[in-house]
Amino acid sequence: MPAIKMTSHLYRFFPHLKGRTLTAPPGSVAEVLHTLNEVAPGFTDYVLDDRGAVRRHVKLSINNTVVLDRKALTDRVGENDTLFIFQALSGG
Incomplete structure (x- = not known):
């Protein structure tokens, strides 16, 4: 099964x-995020906007490849892949 990893914050x-x-x-990335949302309700609300696209402050990658489809989330996560979820930090 694909692994899901995220930044510690x-x-x-x-x-x-x-x-x-x-x-x-x-x-698909959408399906993997939906599964994670079942374990952590509200997770997709945090990383996806109201249209289901990846929020601006969130980056996703499959192994070492940035997810290209940030709107429909159709990139495929294979059996031995890892989906990485990064939240950008900003401030001043």
Whole structure:
């Protein structure tokens, strides 16, 4: 099963995910995020906008490749892949 990993500061919003091994069945990025949302309700609300596209402050990659389809999330996450979820930090 594909693994799901995220930057550590996302655990501030979803502390029950910290220290867990997160996996999902192979499929599109949308399907993998939906599976994660079942474990952590509200997760997709945090990383996706009201149209279901990736929010501006979030970056996704599959292994070492940036997810190209940020609107429909059709990039495929294979059996041995890892979906990385990065939240950008900003401030001044």
